[in-house]
Amino acid sequence: MDDLGFTETILTQDTKISARGVQVYYGDNHAIKDVDVDIEDKTVTAFIGPSGCGKSTFLRCLNRMNDTIDICRVEGDIHIDGEDIYDRAVDPVQLRAKVGMVFQKPNPFPKSIYDNVAYGPKIHGLAKNKAELDEIVEKALRRGAIWDEVKDRLDAPGTGLSGGQQQRLCIARAVATEPEVLLMDEPCSALDPIATAQVEELMDELRKNYSLVIVTHSMQQAARVSQKTAFFHLGNLVEFGETGQIFTNPQDPRTESYITGRIG
Amino acid sequence: MTDTSHISRAPRTSSLLTEDARTKKRNAAEARFKIYGIVAIAIGLLFLLVLLTTIISRGTGAFQQTFVTLNVELQESRLDKSGARDIEQIKKVSTFGYNPLLADALSQSIVDNGFETEITKSKALRQLLSTGAIGQLRAYVIANPDQIGQTVEFNFMASSRVDGYLKGRVTRESLARDKNLSPAHLDLVDQMLAAGMIEKRFNADFILGADASSNRPEQAGMGVSMIGSLFMMLVVLLLSVPIGVATSIYLEEFAPKNKFTDLIEVNISNLAAVPSIVFGILGLAFFIQFSGGVLGIQSMKASAPLVGGLVLTLMTLPTIIISTRAALKAVPPSIRDAALGVGASKMQAVFHHVLPLAMPGILTGTIIGLAQALGETAPLLLIGMVGFIASNYPDSIMSGLTDPNSAMPAQIFEWAKRSDPAFYERAWGGIIILLVFLMTMNIIAIILRRRFERRW
Numbered sequence: 001m002d003d004l005g006f007t008e009t010i011l012t013q014d015t016k017i018s019a020r021g022v023q024v025y026y027g028d029n030h031a032i033k034d035v036d037v038d039i040e041d042k043t044v045t046a047f048i049g050p051s052g053c054g055k056s057t058f059l060r061c062l063n064r065m066n067d068t069i070d071i072c073r074v075e076g077d078i079h080i081d082g083e084d085i086y087d088r089a090v091d092p093v094q095l096r097a098k099v100g101m102v103f104q105k106p107n108p109f110p111k112s113i114y115d116n117v118a119y120g121p122k123i124h125g126l127a128k129n130k131a132e133l134d135e136i137v138e139k140a141l142r143r144g145a146i147w148d149e150v151k152d153r154l155d156a157p158g159t160g161l162s163g164g165q166q167q168r169l170c171i172a173r174a175v176a177t178e179p180e181v182l183l184m185d186e187p188c189s190a191l192d193p194i195a196t197a198q199v200e201e202l203m204d205e206l207r208k209n210y211s212l213v214i215v216t217h218s219m220q221q222a223a224r225v226s227q228k229t230a231f232f233h234l235g236n237l238v239e240f241g242e243t244g245q246i247f248t249n250p251q252d253p254r255t256e257s258y259i260t261g262r263i264g
Numbered sequence: 265m266t267d268t269s270h271i272s273r274a275p276r277t278s279s280l281l282t283e284d285a286r287t288k289k290r291n292a293a294e295a296r297f298k299i300y301g302i303v304a305i306a307i308g309l310l311f312l313l314v315l316l317t318t319i320i321s322r323g324t325g326a327f328q329q330t331f332v333t334l335n336v337e338l339q340e341s342r343l344d345k346s347g348a349r350d351i352e353q354i355k356k357v358s359t360f361g362y363n364p365l366l367a368d369a370l371s372q373s374i375v376d377n378g379f380e381t382e383i384t385k386s387k388a389l390r391q392l393l394s395t396g397a398i399g400q401l402r403a404y405v406i407a408n409p410d411q412i413g414q415t416v417e418f419n420f421m422a423s424s425r426v427d428g429y430l431k432g433r434v435t436r437e438s439l440a441r442d443k444n445l446s447p448a449h450l451d452l453v454d455q456m457l458a459a460g461m462i463e464k465r466f467n468a469d470f471i472l473g474a475d476a477s478s479n480r481p482e483q484a485g486m487g488v489s490m491i492g493s494l495f496m497m498l499v500v501l502l503l504s505v506p507i508g509v510a511t512s513i514y515l516e517e518f519a520p521k522n523k524f525t526d527l528i529e530v531n532i533s534n535l536a537a538v539p540s541i542v543f544g545i546l547g548l549a550f551f552i553q554f555s556g557g558v559l560g561i562q563s564m565k566a567s568a569p570l571v572g573g574l575v576l577t578l579m580t581l582p583t584i585i586i587s588t589r590a591a592l593k594a595v596p597p598s599i600r601d602a603a604l605g606v607g608a609s610k611m612q613a614v615f616h617h618v619l620p621l622a623m624p625g626i627l628t629g630t631i632i633g634l635a636q637a638l639g640e641t642a643p644l645l646l647i648g649m650v651g652f653i654a655s656n657y658p659d660s661i662m663s664g665l666t667d668p669n670s671a672m673p674a675q676i677f678e679w680a681k682r683s684d685p686a687f688y689e690r691a692w693g694g695i696i697i698l699l700v701f702l703m704t705m706n707i708i709a710i711i712l713r714r715r716f717e718r719r720w
Contacts, residue, residue, distance in 0.1 A: 063605075065601070065604065065605070068600070068601075068604060070520065070521055093607055093608070093609045094607070096604060096605060096606070096607040097606075097607035100605065100606065101601075101605035102605075103598060103601055103602065103605065105598055107596075107598035107599060107601065107602040108602070109599065109602060109603070109617055110599075110621065119603075119606060119608075119616070120606035120607060120608075123606075123607065123608055123612055123616075124607060170602070173602075173606060174605065174606065176606075177606055177607055
């Protein structure tokens, strides 16, 4: 058993998520076509591509959020730390505690700032008492780079914050459950440039502890924050590689057309 | 100089300062539509005004009743011949035995006050008072046997004809064809009125009392049927809210979308449109004839508020389910995503986040469903919850649920179909009470909605 555990840890040091032959169908619509990708630990991986190319759909496969859509069907293998997340034995609820998610539109619960962050740890039983919970909340809010702004009004409703603050609160909420992977679905598309800069700075900070996967429409953002970039087009993963290489020396003509603005 | 500069520009095709034909037409159409709307609202308000003034002008009379103040000598010779004050002996004197006391008291007051009247017969004199007066007198004597032999001041209800005379319903002309009272009585009433023996005042018994037989309209009250309604609402609340809310949550959040759930959805929508009398006959067939008759369940019998409540539950369920589902649908999906995203299970997402947000809508739907059930009459007619209620107030919750009773709207219907115009007035009064209940429930719905409403 020890040997097996040892080999697994060796394997996970580089690759956190490994997807092989992933197909996604919405009813009859083939949304993701045979995608293979390896996402590394402690890096920011950006998914770029035109609208409707399947990048958000693929992202939602990684924490099985697609399960909530009745007509959605996922085929192929997705492994996190060598474990098949679509295995029958996997409870998606447990998976989602390990793979946190931040959504396009800031969606804090209509509760206090404190309760927003404390909710995840509470339902997963991460805190034994109030003092521990307070500690977790503070730590999460600090990681979300919003602690200084809200520490005096933790009882204020989370929905009363500005858009950028709300999104950082949602990031704090996502990290409060101590996930290993953080998925972000266009986290800055509803934010102004200043709030975007704050969130991007935060992503760079979070990279030290988590494997980050972001979907973005902004190529500049992908270039700024990510180390790896994947380009999706019409449900295909066209190109995947180092961010610098994708933006300066794309191998595929479609990638080149997209980043130079000819398709999209 | 200015002229030349104008000419040099391209000629203007139209001016912004004048409306062209199309704009004129469009604006006229808009103005016309606004007028239609205002006229529609005005007509609606007019009808409401007519309705309210009619109800109030006809119904308020029922809350007032005419009372006669009379000194009655509790004659020992008639009530307790032995003089032993033995309560069992006193009880043996029936209400019939109290009639002479009233007649004597009335004759005495005529002599004392110097009234002039041609009425001499004691029976004719007693027609001034409600037939319930002897019962009131007897109850007093049994409660206070030590007062026998004394003269005590009583407040008796006047008979409904005297009451009607004070309220303007009965006139000397209308009495020509009425054997209950004669114009001579009215002359006496006028004199008693002048002497302050008769007065019209607020009558709490109309709100709290029981129904009375058809020859004593002055004693009839809404109280017992109100209790019947209350027990029915209790059954409806306890059954329809949990069943309705659980159904909606399952259908909206958990159920797979397939032909079977579609069929259920269509059926629920159709049930909401089924005439209530259909539920009544269903209740008669299933609850009373099958459950009560074939299966022999004792409490499932005709006229029982329990059965009424079950029938109204069937009727209210579709309303509650539809409004609850609408409220759940209105919660933005981003909230569910947020909860699932931090690893909440589907049930936790629903109960911790979706349900609290849907609460105002659910409460409003529930209260409106209850208010609808409270005012429902047709199904009650079929399960026998209409008619004269012989029983008085129930003494326990179980007897409240199973003893024959009526409900407020059924009681109003019952009064409205009785021949005596005094009952007609009470029917209007009953409608005021019912409307007050419905309005209170709607106000509660508004307050709860305000309280629970949260922004997201």
